C-alpha cells in the first residue's frame with residue numbers, strides 16, 4: 467500500500483500551544499480519522515499540511531513528492547472541506563461553483579452535476595437556503611468534482627444530526643470505493659469513525675499518541691471493569707487511564723494479557739474509538 471501523504475518532524479508554535487515533532491502517514495484507499503479532544507492540534511496540523519500556515523520545521527510529501535516541488539499538481543489532486551464559512555450566501559449553488567471551478571485544471575462539470583443530484587441539491591438553489599447538512603454536502607460536491615484523490619476534511623460532522631452524519635459517512639464510503647481515493651478526516655466526534663475509519667491517528671496536546679489500523683488498535687486495547695479491591699500498586703500501572711467509583715472501576719489498558727492474569731475477576735470489553743480517545747486524552751506532555 468502506497469503512502470499518499472507523509473508528514474515527518476512537523477513542528478509549529480502558535481501562542482502558548484506547540485505541535486511537537488509530528489510524524490505520520492496516510493495510506494491510499496483508506497479513510498483515516500484524525501482524532502483528538504478540543505484544542506489537541508487537529509486544525510493546526512491540517513492547516514500546515516495545506517500550506518495555510520507556515521511550519522517551523524518538518525517535511526510534508528504528497529504522493530511521494532515534497533509539497534513545495536509540486537504545488538499545482540497537489541492542489542489538483544486534493545479536495546478540501548475546512549468549514550462552511552467560505553461561501554457567498556447570496557449566490558446560487560451553480561454560481562458559487564463557477565467562482566471555484568476555474569481554480570482547478572481538471573474540474574468536471576458533469577461530475578459536479580451528478581454529485582448535486584445524488585445529494586438532493588439543485589444548482590438554482592441559493593446558498594442561504596441550505597440547511598447545515600445540505601451545506602456540508604455541497605461543500606463535498608465542490609471538493610471532489612475535480613477528481614481529487616485525497617479528500618481532507620476538518621470536523622465535517624460537527625453540529626449535524628445523526629441522520630445527516632450517517633448520510634455523510636455513506637458518501638465518504640462511496641468515495642473511497644473508487645480506486646486510489648482516500649479521505650483524511652478530523653473529528654472529536656468519534657462515533658462516526660467507529661463506523662467508517664480504516665485507520666486512526668490520535669493527537670493529544672500537540673503530540674501523536676497513536677497511528678494505527680483501526681481494528682488492530684481496538685483489538686489491542688481493552689476496557690476493563692471490576693471491583694476496586696483488586697486495584698493496588700501492582701495492577702494500577704496496567705491502565706492507560708482509570709476511573710474509580712465508590713466500589714468499582716473502569717479503565718483502558720493496552721496490556722490485556724497481564725490484566726487477565728492479575729485481575730482475575732475483571733471484565734474486559736472491546737473499547738469504542740471514543741473510549742480510546744478519552745483514555746489517552748490529556749496524558750501527553752504531563
Ligand SMILES: Nc1ncnc2c1ncn2[C@@H]1O[C@H](COP(=O)(O)OP(=O)(O)OP(=O)(O)O)[C@@H](O)[C@H]1O
Pocket residue numbers: 480481482483502503504505506507508509510511654
Ligand atoms: N492563531 C492562534 N494563536 C494562538 N493560539 C492558537 C491559534 N490557533 C490555535 N491556537 C491554539 O492552538 C491549540 C490547538 O488548536 P487547534 O484548533 O489546532 O485544535 P483542534 O484539535 O483542531 O481543536 P477543535 O477540536 O476544538 O477544533 C489551541 O489551544 C488553540 O487555542
